[in-house]
Amino acid sequence: MDFAFIGQTFLQLLGGIPLTLKLAAVAFLIASVLAVLIAIIRTRKIPVLDQIAGFYVFVLRGTPLLVQIFLIYYGLGQFRPTLQSLGLWQFLRDPYWCSILALALNSSAYASEILRGGLRSVPVREIETARAYGMSGLRLYRRIILPIAIRRALPGYGNELILMVKATSLTSTITLMEVTGIAAKLISESYRPVEVFIAAGVIYLAINFILTRVIALLDWWLTPHLRRPRIVAAKLEPAHA
Amino acid sequence: MPDHSSQPVVSLRDIHKHFGALEVLKGISLEAQKGEVIAILGSSGSGKSTMLRCINMLELPTAGEVAINGEAIRLKVTRNGPAIADQKQIDRIRTRVAMVFQSFNLWSHMTIEQNLIEAPIHVQGRHRSDCIAEAKALLDKVGIADKIDAYPAHLSGGQQQRAAIARALAMHPDVMLFDEPTSALDPERVGEVLKVIRALAEEGRTMLVVTHEMAFAREVASRVIFLHQGRIEEDGPAKETFANPKSERFRQFIATAHNH
Ligand SMILES: Nc1ncnc2c1ncn2[C@@H]1O[C@H](COP(=O)(O)OP(=O)(O)OP(=O)(O)O)[C@@H](O)[C@H]1O
Ligand SMILES: [Mg+2]
Numbered sequence: 118m119d120f121a122f123i124g125q126t127f128l129q130l131l132g133g134i135p136l137t138l139k140l141a142a143v144a145f146l147i148a149s150v151l152a153v154l155i156a157i158i159r160t161r162k163i164p165v166l167d168q169i170a171g172f173y174v175f176v177l178r179g180t181p182l183l184v185q186i187f188l189i190y191y192g193l194g195q196f197r198p199t200l201q202s203l204g205l206w207q208f209l210r211d212p213y214w215c216s217i218l219a220l221a222l223n224s225s226a227y228a229s230e231i232l233r234g235g236l237r238s239v240p241v242r243e244i245e246t247a248r249a250y251g252m253s254g255l256r257l258y259r260r261i262i263l264p265i266a267i268r269r270a271l272p273g274y275g276n277e278l279i280l281m282v283k284a285t286s287l288t289s290t291i292t293l294m295e296v297t298g299i300a301a302k303l304i305s306e307s308y309r310p311v312e313v314f315i316a317a318g319v320i321y322l323a324i325n326f327i328l329t330r331v332i333a334l335l336d337w338w339l340t341p342h343l344r345r346p347r348i349v350a351a352k353l354e355p356a357h358a
Numbered sequence: 359m360p361d362h363s364s365q366p367v368v369s370l371r372d373i374h375k376h377f378g379a380l381e382v383l384k385g386i387s388l389e390a391q392k393g394e395v396i397a398i399l400g401s402s403g404s405g406k407s408t409m410l411r412c413i414n415m416l417e418l419p420t421a422g423e424v425a426i427n428g429e430a431i432r433l434k435v436t437r438n439g440p441a442i443a444d445q446k447q448i449d450r451i452r453t454r455v456a457m458v459f460q461s462f463n464l465w466s467h468m469t470i471e472q473n474l475i476e477a478p479i480h481v482q483g484r485h486r487s488d489c490i491a492e493a494k495a496l497l498d499k500v501g502i503a504d505k506i507d508a509y510p511a512h513l514s515g516g517q518q519q520r521a522a523i524a525r526a527l528a529m530h531p532d533v534m535l536f537d538e539p540t541s542a543l544d545p546e547r548v549g550e551v552l553k554v555i556r557a558l559a560e561e562g563r564t565m566l567v568v569t570h571e572m573a574f575a576r577e578v579a580s581r582v583i584f585l586h587q588g589r590i591e592e593d594g595p596a597k598e599t600f601a602n603p604k605s606e607r608f609r610q611f612i613a614t615a616h617n618h
Contacts, residue, residue: 240466260480341509346508
């Protein structure tokens, strides 16, 4: 194995990290907003919207992400006139935005299910108490329900972020030069796929290692109520003789 | 001392409540004047909790009218039964009516301090610094000042209930509703909570207390109400009513309660 070549490749792949991270971050943010909306719609069983959301989740979870990326990138061209009139074409002909869209939609379906589990686990009594203290609607969600639900969903949700980082590698198939895209280019130049993919694998591993740490820290920081309290050393009374 | 000169703080007029075919409240009428401490007694299933929960609309009555400080709460009739007509009105009225629950129901992800300042800041729109200062004073008053930064799960039941009472007080409510505030406590913890409620009664606060603590009802309440199968069967000044019940059922209820 040519370690010098792996090292050299590694340095070239570093250039793809900003795009990988940007794709993951932007898509994850959009996915989160969608996921909150879908999870609330489905938890509250809002008529019609609930059925639409259920179908949306079913389709996006039931088909491969790669198929979704291709359908959006190659398929949306058929609706070009409509998209042009809506002013969306300049985004949707761009592989970057197609990737963001595909990643966000796909992840929103999974994330909404994770959040839904979190929402279901919020104690009914704590919600009722919030109502009894004058909270309702958005404020009730913002102050009580979502903070509890998100804490409970956090470990699973963190997992979704890791999956997202890995999923960005599929966008290389529609020309994006993120880490995997650069790797593919280097392979076609060098015909040394093993070394190149080892270097790429190390990069994904490093990113996800840092992310898991950050998520664990966030979880620790957000859930002091689930830990045992700091034990304050009891003052011992001197024994009387 | 009850103040009969002004309008009642709580007024229930002919309240009925159905759960499906089951009629749980069968026409409850009740006025609570400022400063009254009303003990609500009755056997299990007689409708005590349901009545209390109709006051702040956690249960929506199927008929009748609830008014707080003379303001009638607006409900509308839908195909699925009664519904809230004006959420803003109910949210506003709920800040005047603080409820203390049997199982404390502190918000588990918040510290005790955060529990106390949550609704005052985010519902009543008061200043954070004022609310924090007041939270400290209230926790001091209920005897758990040292727990201000603790989380509910790290407190004993009695401490949690005292924190919940402090949370209710932080709203500056016009009336406090207690639904069996000591029933979920270990026997040795009951006293510390009753002591706090007794102190509030002595301050002249208006309170409705559902309880199974007979001695407490007799000594602390100014008035006692006995519910039986969704109707008020007995209603009178606490001492006289206990000494001399008009209803035979209440007489029996007191007698069996004493045997426990
Ligand atoms: N949400 C509900 N759905 C259906 N039935 C209910 C509901 N809440 C209460 N009930 C019924 O209404 C009746 C009165 O209940 P309620 O809780 O008011 O009694 P209670 O006097 O508070 O009893 P306890 O002393 O056991 O707390 C009971 O028969 C109960 O089963
Ligand atoms: Mg009850």
